[in-house]
Amino acid sequence: MPPKPSAKGAKKAAKTQKAGRTGDKKRRSKRKESYSVYIYRVLKQVHPDTGVSSKAMSIMNSFVNDVFERIAVEASRLAQ
Template identity: 40%
Template structure:
């Protein structure tokens, strides 16, 4: 039996042991882990450093149709990409506002068409609308 002044085994204070010196719970001693760690190689993303998809792959294709012998510099592609993103955001915001105003939950072709009409000037809207209709007919006929 324990002496009256000494703490009983259940009341002994818990002391944290150094993990390297402590034995494993299953009784077997484990080998110490090596201190160096292997670094995993990070895969490069296909999207580049910005981690956002760009429209840059489409610019040479369109430019080839309009002006066959010309090309674009990186700076020109960056400016065009910024312009296209901005225009896309403006049109999408207007179309989303139209959907919210009519208390709908689905963005339709007519909402986008109305958003384009609100964002672009009249002549540019007419040209964009005719090109969109032409692309839509081409898409439907290819099915």
């Protein structure tokens, strides 16, 4: 007859079974691409003592996305 598992072993086994379930895991949100890191680096090169608010960073990110979109549209128009 095999030895009985101790109470600690039973708890440990129960924990590993709970962690193994796929339904219990939190779902990671999809990563959102942003230029905020690069905007911040350029800001620090130009004005080292100046910060930027999250709202201003959002506006700058929208601006960069808009400029790249316009460049892509113009490039596709010229390629035709």
